[in-house]
Amino acid sequence: MSDDDDILPLPSLxxxxxxxxxxxxxxxxxxxxxxxxxxxxxxxxxSPNLSEAEARAKLERIVRKAxxxxxxxxxxxxxxxxxxxxxxxxxxxxxxxxxxxxxEIITDEKRLKALAGDWEMLDEAMNIYGKDRPISTSMILSxxxxxxxxxxxxxxxxxxxxxxxxxxFAYTIALHTDTDHPHVHLTVANQGEDGSRFNPxxxxxxxxxxxxxxxxxERGIAAEATPRRARGHxxxxxxxxxxxxxxxxxxxxxxxxxxxxxxxxxxxxxxxxNPERRPEDVAALGRQKLIRAAYAQAxxxxxxxxxxxxLALAEDVTSFVAAMPPAVSRRLQRAREIMMEERAASSGVxxxxxxxxxxxxxxxxxxxxxxxxER
Numbered sequence: 438m439s440d441d442d443d444i445l446p447l448p449s450l451x452x453x454x455x456x457x458x459x460x461x462x463x464x465x466x467x468x469x470x471x472x473x474x475x476x477x478x479x480x481x482x483x484s485p486n487l488s489e490a491e492a493r494a495k496l497e498r499i500v501r502k503a504x505x506x507x508x509x510x511x512x513x514x515x516x517x518x519x520x521x522x523x524x525x526x527x528x529x530x531x532x533x534x535x536x537x538x539x540x541e542i543i544t545d546e547k548r549l550k551a552l553a554g555d556w557e558m559l560d561e562a563m564n565i566y567g568k569d570r571p572i573s574t575s576m577i578l579s580x581x582x583x584x585x586x587x588x589x590x591x592x593x594x595x596x597x598x599x600x601x602x603x604x605x606f607a608y609t610i611a612l613h614t615d616t617d618h619p620h621v622h623l624t625v626a627n628q629g630e631d632g633s634r635f636n637p638x639x640x641x642x643x644x645x646x647x648x649x650x651x652x653x654x655e656r657g658i659a660a661e662a663t664p665r666r667a668r669g670h671x672x673x674x675x676x677x678x679x680x681x682x683x684x685x686x687x688x689x690x691x692x693x694x695x696x697x698x699x700x701x702x703x704x705x706x707x708x709x710x711n712p713e714r715r716p717e718d719v720a721a722l723g724r725q726k727l728i729r730a731a732y733a734q735a736x737x738x739x740x741x742x743x744x745x746x747x748l749a750l751a752e753d754v755t756s757f758v759a760a761m762p763p764a765v766s767r768r769l770q771r772a773r774e775i776m777m778e779e780r781a782a783s784s785g786v787x788x789x790x791x792x793x794x795x796x797x798x799x800x801x802x803x804x805x806x807x808x809x810x811e812r
Contacts, residue, residue: 443489444738449731456643500757503659504584508645513571520553527611527622538608560628575624582618593652594621669761732758
């Protein structure tokens with residue numbers, strides 16, 4: 438694509454696709470993909486230097502709803518015993534293969550426990566202050582069900598781990614295919630061989646998603662890794678830790694009840710004489726206006742070329758924006774529903790109150806008609 442074809446509003450799109458904040462990247466691998474941005478394996482899709490062709494490809498994947506990858510931290514293990522139990526779980530107690538960062542394929546539980554001991558010894562040797570800290574972090578890498586076969590998932594996950602951790606952190610990979618969609622359990626040693634610590638921040642996790650999506654695209658899978666707000670989502674996912682706490686405290690009186698808390702806060706907002714929006718709600722609404730405007734600018738720029746492919750993409754972008762969910766939090770959405778329900782109930786009462794009764798000789802109904810007498 439020549440410079441004359443640079444039609445997309447790249448600055449506004451780059452802002453719409455900007456990774457979430459959350460601390461400076463702490464990993465060496467973070468410089469291998471994100472920094473270069475341009476053509477080839479270096480770029481993942483959010484660098485300010487993203488080319489027009491890459492931006493268009495990313496825009497197409499987003500508005501045509503390419504599957505979004507999932508990379509999440511599932512837990513942290515403290516000590517060799519805990520890590521050995523985790524290895525037992527991911528290997529289904531020796532029934533599944535576990536591949537190490539050294540290329541070893543392990544099915545023996547004793548070998549997995551020995552590996553856990555090795556990781557603990559390295560951590561203790563480098564723990565000069567004797568802090569109580571986890572020795573490993575477990576992650577899950579997956580795609581939505583029915584979008585990717587197991588062989589491609591595990592191959593992409595292995596490539597992802599080599600790029601991000603090889604020569605820095607030891608790791609193991611185990612593929613699970615006994616659920617609705619295949620997924621990979623990736624366990625990373627927190628103590629690096631170079632003295633660094635594996636402590637992924639929010640920015641790292643987003644980078645991991647981009648890196649994993651890149652490996653899947655290299656294998657012919659149209660995967661994406663966009664922030665939720667770039668897809669119009671304002672309502673944050675409930676963290677798994679909160680879900681686990683809710684499950685543990687269920688039936689304990691005033692234990693954590695996420696739905697109840699949302700309902701109470703929504704009702705308070707709906708019935709307040711002077712309701713005030715939280716600063717984060719106002720900020721979220723402002724961000725969504727800018728993001729929707731960026732897509733609208735892209736659609737207009739594409740449509741202006743008159744080219745068939747551009748017109749088709751412009752139509753898809755417009756439809757994508759029109760289908761975005763309302764830019765409100767769960768609390769505000771529920772508050773709106775409560776206000777509408779109470780308004781409808783109030784209107785129903787008023788109508789019932791104004792409705793004449795059957796034997797009510799009101800003026801607007803006229804006098805009651807005489808009944809026919811029996812002859």
